[in-house]
Amino acid sequence: MAWQGSIEHPNLYATAVSIVDTLRGISGRLQHGDTQYMVHTDLAIRCRSLALYFESAISNAERDAYAPALGSLRSAFEHVFIDQLVFLGQRYVQVFRDVDEETWIEWQRQREAGERWTDVTDWSRSKGGIVRITREGLHSRSSEGGSRQTIGIHYFLLNEYSPFVGPPNIQQHFDDGLSEVMEREDEAKRHRYMHDTYLKWQSIKDSLKTNGFADDETLRRMDVHYRFLSAFVHPNTDAAQLLYGRNAWDWPVYDHYSSELTLLYAVVLAVKELRSFYAMTQRPPMVGISNWVEIERLCDKAWSLSSHFWFPGHEPHEYDRFQEANRRGFRGWRSGCRSVENPATLPTEEIGYYVNPLERLVRLHSSQSEMITGLTYRSPWHRSDAQFR
Incomplete structure (x- = not known):
C-alpha cells in the first residue's frame, strides 16, 4: 500500500526520492580526465554518506516515526555545512x-x-x-x-x-x-x-562567515533549524504533541505536516549539498559530472517546490508578510497608533523570521483573519485540521 505522504505530497515526495538518489550516485557520474584526483572521489563519498541520512529520514517518515526522521536530519544538517567548508572553504x-x-x-x-x-x-x-x-x-x-x-x-x-x-x-x-x-x-x-x-x-x-558563505542574519536563521532539529537528538522535551497534533493519542500515526517537513528538509539540504559539490568540481583540479544540466534542473525544481519553507536562501512567503504586518500593527495598537502597513509592500529584509518550523508549516495551511489589524491570509493549501492541530 502506498504511503499516505506520497499521495498527499506527490511532487515533493517524488522530488525528494529523486534528488537523494542522485546524491547517492554522484560518484558514478564523475568524468575524470587523464589524471584521477583522489580528492574528488573522497568528496563524492561524503555525498553518498549524506544520502544515507536522507534515506533513513524518509524511511522513518514512511513509518510515521517523525522524531527519528528529524534526528537523522539534524545530523544531515551539520553534515551539509561542514561539507560546504570541505568542498569550498578557503x-x-x-x-x-x-x-x-x-x-x-x-x-x-x-x-x-x-x-x-x-x-x-x-x-x-x-x-x-x-x-x-x-x-x-x-x-x-x-x-x-x-x-x-x-x-x-x-x-x-x-x-x-x-x-x-x-x-x-x-x-x-x-x-x-x-x-x-x-x-x-x-x-x-x-x-x-x-x-x-x-x-x-x-x-x-x-x-562559514569567514568564507563569505553566510552573513549574520543567515546564521541566525540557520540556528533556528539547528535548535529545532537538535530537539530530536537530545530528547529533553516531549515532542509527541508537536509531531502528531494535540488530538493524536494513539501515535505514531500519519501526520500531514510532520511528513511534509521531513521531505522539505531532505530536499533543501540535498540541493545545498549538490550545488556545493558542483562548485567544487569547477575549481582546479576540475572534474566533469555527466548530465549535470539534468541535475541542475532537478535542483532548481526542488528549490522552487520547497520555497514556502523559507529556508535560508528562499524568500519569505505571503504568510510571513502577513505575520510581520500584524506584529507591527500590534505594536502600534499598544502605543496608540492604529495604522496598518500593507504586507505586500514590506521590504523583504525586514520580514521577521520564524521560531518553530513545524508550527509555522501548520499555520501556513490555515486561512486566517486578524481582528486587530483587519488583515487576512488566504492559504494556498488550506486544511480544516490545521486550526485545531
Whole structure:
C-alpha cells in the first residue's frame, strides 16, 4: 500500500526520492580526465554518506516515526555545512587563549617582518587575551604555471579528528600497554582542540562567515533549524504533541505536516549539498559530472517546490508578510497608533523570521483573519485540521 505522504505530497515526495538518489550516485557520474584526483572521489563519498541520512529520514517518515526522521536530519544538517567548508572553504578561524600583551606585540612584529603568520588575513585580541585569527587554507605545491590549489583545513580534519578518543581526564582508564598516560592525554587534548576550534557548531558558523558563505542574519536563521532539529537528538522535551497534533493519542500515526517537513528538509539540504559539490568540481583540479544540466534542473525544481519553507536562501512567503504586518500593527495598537502597513509592500529584509518550523508549516495551511489589524491570509493549501492541530 502506498504511503499516505506520497499521495498527499506527490511532487515533493517524488522530488525528494529523486534528488537523494542522485546524491547517492554522484560518484558514478564523475568524468575524470587523464589524471584521477583522489580528492574528488573522497568528496563524492561524503555525498553518498549524506544520502544515507536522507534515506533513513524518509524511511522513518514512511513509518510515521517523525522524531527519528528529524534526528537523522539534524545530523544531515551539520553534515551539509561542514561539507560546504570541505568542498569550498578557503579560510578558517583559529582561537588562542591566554595570549598576554607582550606575546601579542611580538606576534604582530613577526607578521610585519614576514617571519611568521604570513597566511593570516585578519586577527584581533580581546582584553581577556583571546586572539581570533583568520587564515587562508592549506596550499598544494605550485604547478609549472605557478598556480596552486587552496584546500580547506576541514578536508584534512575528516581523516585527522576522531570523536572516539575521549577527554584527557579519562585516559588513565584506557591503558593499551604501549603508551604512557601523558601521551594519551596530549593526544586527547589535540583532538579536543580540533573539535572546539573547527568542528563544533559555533566554529562551523565562524568559518562559514569567514568564507563569505553566510552573513549574520543567515546564521541566525540557520540556528533556528539547528535548535529545532537538535530537539530530536537530545530528547529533553516531549515532542509527541508537536509531531502528531494535540488530538493524536494513539501515535505514531500519519501526520500531514510532520511528513511534509521531513521531505522539505531532505530536499533543501540535498540541493545545498549538490550545488556545493558542483562548485567544487569547477575549481582546479576540475572534474566533469555527466548530465549535470539534468541535475541542475532537478535542483532548481526542488528549490522552487520547497520555497514556502523559507529556508535560508528562499524568500519569505505571503504568510510571513502577513505575520510581520500584524506584529507591527500590534505594536502600534499598544502605543496608540492604529495604522496598518500593507504586507505586500514590506521590504523583504525586514520580514521577521520564524521560531518553530513545524508550527509555522501548520499555520501556513490555515486561512486566517486578524481582528486587530483587519488583515487576512488566504492559504494556498488550506486544511480544516490545521486550526485545531
